[in-house]
Amino acid sequence: MSETAPQSSDCLVRFAGVRKTYDGETLIVKNLDLDIHRGEFLTLLGPSGSGKTTTLMMLAGFETPTEGEIFLDGKSIRAVPPHQRGIGMVFQNYALFPHMTIEENVAFPLMVRGISRSERSVRAREALAMVKLESLWRRRPAQLSGGQQQRVALARALVFQPQLVLMDEPLGALDKQLREHMQLEIKQIHKTLGVTVVYVTHDQTEALTMSDRIAVFNDGVIQQLDTPHGLYEQPNNRFVANFIGENNTLCGVVEEMLENGFCRVRLSDGHFATARAVRVEGVGAPTVLSMRPEKVHVEDYGPQHVNRLMGTVREVVYHGDHTRVRLAVAGNLEFTVKMRFRPNRPIPEPGEKIAVAFAAEDCFALDAPDEGTAAG
Amino acid sequence: MNSDTDPLKARLRRAERMRQVKAFGLIAPLLGFLLVTFVVPIASMMMRSVHDTELSAVWPQVSAAISTWHDRKALPDEATFAALAHDIKTSYKERTLSTAARRLNYDLRNGRSLVFSTARALPETADRWTDAVLTANPRWGDVETWGAVSRASGPFTGFFLLAALDRHRTAAGRIVPTPAEEAIFIDVLQRTFVISLAVTLLCLAMGYPVAYLLAALPPNRGNLLMILVLLPFWTSLLVRTAAWVVVLQENGIVNNTLIWLGIIEKPVRLIYNQIGVYVAMTHILLPFMILPLYSVMKAIPPSYVRAARSLGATPATAFLRVYVPQTLPGIGAGGILVFIMAIGYYITPALVGGAGDQMISYFIAYYTSSSVNWGLASALGAVLLSATLILYWLYNRLVGADAVKLG
Numbered sequence: 001m002s003e004t005a006p007q008s009s010d011c012l013v014r015f016a017g018v019r020k021t022y023d024g025e026t027l028i029v030k031n032l033d034l035d036i037h038r039g040e041f042l043t044l045l046g047p048s049g050s051g052k053t054t055t056l057m058m059l060a061g062f063e064t065p066t067e068g069e070i071f072l073d074g075k076s077i078r079a080v081p082p083h084q085r086g087i088g089m090v091f092q093n094y095a096l097f098p099h100m101t102i103e104e105n106v107a108f109p110l111m112v113r114g115i116s117r118s119e120r121s122v123r124a125r126e127a128l129a130m131v132k133l134e135s136l137w138r139r140r141p142a143q144l145s146g147g148q149q150q151r152v153a154l155a156r157a158l159v160f161q162p163q164l165v166l167m168d169e170p171l172g173a174l175d176k177q178l179r180e181h182m183q184l185e186i187k188q189i190h191k192t193l194g195v196t197v198v199y200v201t202h203d204q205t206e207a208l209t210m211s212d213r214i215a216v217f218n219d220g221v222i223q224q225l226d227t228p229h230g231l232y233e234q235p236n237n238r239f240v241a242n243f244i245g246e247n248n249t250l251c252g253v254v255e256e257m258l259e260n261g262f263c264r265v266r267l268s269d270g271h272f273a274t275a276r277a278v279r280v281e282g283v284g285a286p287t288v289l290s291m292r293p294e295k296v297h298v299e300d301y302g303p304q305h306v307n308r309l310m311g312t313v314r315e316v317v318y319h320g321d322h323t324r325v326r327l328a329v330a331g332n333l334e335f336t337v338k339m340r341f342r343p344n345r346p347i348p349e350p351g352e353k354i355a356v357a358f359a360a361e362d363c364f365a366l367d368a369p370d371e372g373t374a375a376g
Numbered sequence: 377m378n379s380d381t382d383p384l385k386a387r388l389r390r391a392e393r394m395r396q397v398k399a400f401g402l403i404a405p406l407l408g409f410l411l412v413t414f415v416v417p418i419a420s421m422m423m424r425s426v427h428d429t430e431l432s433a434v435w436p437q438v439s440a441a442i443s444t445w446h447d448r449k450a451l452p453d454e455a456t457f458a459a460l461a462h463d464i465k466t467s468y469k470e471r472t473l474s475t476a477a478r479r480l481n482y483d484l485r486n487g488r489s490l491v492f493s494t495a496r497a498l499p500e501t502a503d504r505w506t507d508a509v510l511t512a513n514p515r516w517g518d519v520e521t522w523g524a525v526s527r528a529s530g531p532f533t534g535f536f537l538l539a540a541l542d543r544h545r546t547a548a549g550r551i552v553p554t555p556a557e558e559a560i561f562i563d564v565l566q567r568t569f570v571i572s573l574a575v576t577l578l579c580l581a582m583g584y585p586v587a588y589l590l591a592a593l594p595p596n597r598g599n600l601l602m603i604l605v606l607l608p609f610w611t612s613l614l615v616r617t618a619a620w621v622v623v624l625q626e627n628g629i630v631n632n633t634l635i636w637l638g639i640i641e642k643p644v645r646l647i648y649n650q651i652g653v654y655v656a657m658t659h660i661l662l663p664f665m666i667l668p669l670y671s672v673m674k675a676i677p678p679s680y681v682r683a684a685r686s687l688g689a690t691p692a693t694a695f696l697r698v699y700v701p702q703t704l705p706g707i708g709a710g711g712i713l714v715f716i717m718a719i720g721y722y723i724t725p726a727l728v729g730g731a732g733d734q735m736i737s738y739f740i741a742y743y744t745s746s747s748v749n750w751g752l753a754s755a756l757g758a759v760l761l762s763a764t765l766i767l768y769w770l771y772n773r774l775v776g777a778d779a780v781k782l783g
Binding site for chain 1: 685
C-alpha cells in the first residue's frame with residue numbers, strides 16, 4: 001500500500017473508531033478509522049449500502065456515530081449541530097431552494113451568517129462567476145438545466161469559504177458527457193481554492209479521474225485507502241480488484257511461497273502461475289489470481305512475461321483502437337484480453353487456440369471467496 | 377410543400393376535433409347536471425335580487441304612472457294620485473292588497489298600515505284624487521312615501537342589494553346609509569368574515585403541525601394518523617355538531633373535568649356563544665386545511681432543510697426561510713378552502729352559537745323561509761357570492777399565480 005501524503009500532511013478530519021447502526025443489529029459502518037488531510041480531494045467509493053453515504057452524513061452532522069468520535073480540526077464534533085460545523089455540502093438532487101432566485105440561493109449561507117445585503121450580493125456574484133453562471137443570477141432554479149443547477153449548488157457550498165466541502169454523488173443525475181465536463185470543472189475549482197473535498201460516488205471512473213485519494217468502501221469497512229494509481233495497479237484484495245477497472249480472475253491453490261513476496265499457484269486446470277502474494281494465507285490456501293486485461297499479452301510477449309497459459313478464443317469484438325478478445329482460460333470463460341491495433345497483425349478467430357502471457361509483477365494472488373467456489 | 381402541409385393540417389384538425397367531440401361527450405352529462413342544478417338556480421337567485429314585479433302585478437296603473445314623476449322634490453301629479461286610488465280600490469276588492477302592503481312595508485316603516493288605512497278611508501268617487509288620498513292618509517304628502525312606490529314599481533330595482541349593504545336610496549335618488557337602529561347586515565357581514573378568518577387561522581395553527589407530522593412519518597404509521605384525520609369526514613355534520621353540544625354544555629365533559637381538576641369553581645359557558653362556534657367550526661373544517669398542506673409537504677424532499685442546515689441555518693431559520701415558503705401553496709389552498717366554506721356555514725353556528733353569533737347564511741335562510749322576502753335573501757346571497765369570488769380572485773393573484781411559477 002503506497003499511501004503518498006498529498007500537498008499538506010496535517011489532518012483536517014479524523015474518524016476514530018466510528019461505528020454506526022440504525023437498528024442495533026447490523027452495523028452500517030464498522031470501526032472506521034480515517035484521516036482526511038487538509039486540502040486533499042478524498043473520494044468515498046463503494047456500491048450502494050456500503051456505508052459511504054452514512055459516513056458522509058455523520059461528518060455533515062445529520063447522523064450521529066453510535067460509537068467512536070469524529071474530530072474536525074482536532075476537536076470532537078459530536079455535540080456540534082450541522083449549522084455550526086462550517087461544512088459546505090452539495091446534494092445529488094441539487095437541493096436549490098425553488099422559491100429563491102439563483103442569487104438568493106447562493107447568498108443564503110451569507111444571509112444566515114448576518115452579512116450585509118450589499119456584500120452578500122457581491123460575494124454571491126463572485127461565486128457565480130467562478131462557476132460561469134453570473135448572467136443567470138435573476139432566474140429561478142426551475143429555469144436552469146441540471147448541469148447549471150449543480151453548478152449553482154457548488155457555488156452555494158463554496159460561497160462562505162468553508163474549509164471542507166462534502167459532495168454526495170453530485171453528478172449522479174447528469175448525462176455522461178456533462179458529467180465528464182463537470183468532473184474537470186470541480187477538479188479545477190478544487191485546485192484553485194485549495195479547499196478540502198470529501199466526495200461520495202459509486203462511479204469508479206469518476207473517483208479515478210478526480211481524487212487525490214480514494215477510500216473504497218464495502219460492507220461498512222474501508223477495503224483500501226490509496227491514490228487512484230495505487231488502487232488500480234496494486235489492489236489490496238479481490239473486492240478492490242473487481243470494483244476498480246476491468247479485471248480477470250483465475251482460481252487456484254497456493255503451491256509454494258517464493259522469495260520477494262511472490263508465490264507459485266496451481267490453477268484449477270493444473271497449470272502453474274507465479275504471482276505477487278498480496279493476500280494469501282500460505283501454502284495450500286485457496287487464492288484468486290487477478291490481472292488487468294491490458295497487462296495480458298497474446299503475441300507480443302517477452303521473457304519477462306513468465307506466466308504462459310493456453311486459451312480458446314470465444315469471441316472477438318472490434319473496438320477501433322483495440323480489439324477485445326474473450327477466451328476460455330483455466331476454467332474462466334470470460335477471460336478478456338485487449339489487443340492493441342497493429343497493421344499486419346492477424347486477428348484471432350473464434351475457436352482458435354492461442355497462448356496468453358503475463359508478468360508475475362502484474363498478477364496478484366488475492367483472497368479467495370469464502371465459499372471456495374470458482375470466481376468469474 | 378404547401379400542397380403537402382395543408383391536407384396534413386386539415387387532417388390534424390379533423391383528428392383533434394374528433395377527440396374534442398369525444399371528450400365533450402364524456403363530460404356532457406355532468407355539464408347538463410351542473411347547468412340544471414347549479415348554474416340555473418344561481419342565475420335565477422341573482423335575478424331575483426334585482427328583478428321586482430310584486431307591486432306592479434297588483435298595482436299596474438300607479439306603477440306605470442309613477443314613471444312620469446320627474447321632479448322628485450314635489451308630489452306627483454293628479455293622474456298618478458288617481459291611478460293610486462284606482463289600484464288601491466281594485467286590489468282591495470280583489471284581496472291582493474296585502475301583497476302590495478308587504479312590498480311597501482320592506483321599504484317604509486308602517487307601510488302596511490299606511491296601505492290598509494288608505495284603502496279603508498278612500499271614498500268611492502272624488503273630484504280631485506290628490507286631496508282624497510291625502511285626506512285618507514296624510515303620509516301620501518311625503519315624497520319619500522312616493523319614492524318607495526317608485527322604487528317598488530319595477531321591473532328592475534337596486535333596492536334589495538342596497539338593503540343587503542345597509543343602504544337605501546332617497547326619493548331624490550341619493551344613496552344614504554340606513555339609520556343605525558335598522559342597520560344589521562354590515563355587522564352580520566363583518567361578523568361572518570371575522571369568524572371565518574379566525575376559524576381559518578385556528579385551522580392553520582392546528583393543522584400545520586399535524587400535516588408536518590403526517591408528511592414526516594413513515595407510510596405505515598402515517599396512514600394510521602391519516603385515518604384519524606379523515607374519521608370526522610365519515611360522520612355526519614349534524615352528528616358532529618350535536619356531539620359538541622354534549623361535550624361543551626354546562627354539565628358536559630369539559631366543564632366537569634375543569635371543575636374536577638379545580639381549575640374553575642362553577643361551569644363556564646362554552647356553548648351558545650362564540651367559543652362554541654369557534655370550537656365546532658374549527659373541528660369540522662380542520663381536515664380541509666390538513667389535506668392540502670399534507671399533499672404539498674409530502675412533495676418537499678428532506679434535502680432542502682438539510683441543505684439549509686449544512687449551509688449554516690439554525691433549525692428555526694431553515695424551517696422559516698426554506699420549509700415554510702415552500703408550503704405556501706398548501707397554506708393558500710387550505711386557507712381559501714376553509715375560509716370559503718366557513719363564510720357559508722349555517723347549521724353549526726345555528727346550533728352552537730348564540731343569537732349574536734349568527735352568520736350571513738342564517739339571515740339568508742330566515743328571509744327565504746320565515747319572512748319570505750326572497751328579494752332580500754337573494755341580495756344577501758349575491759353579496760356573499762361576490763365577496764367569495766373577489767376573495768378567490770385575490771387568492772389567485774397572490775398565491776395561485778406564484779405557486780405556478782414555483783413549479
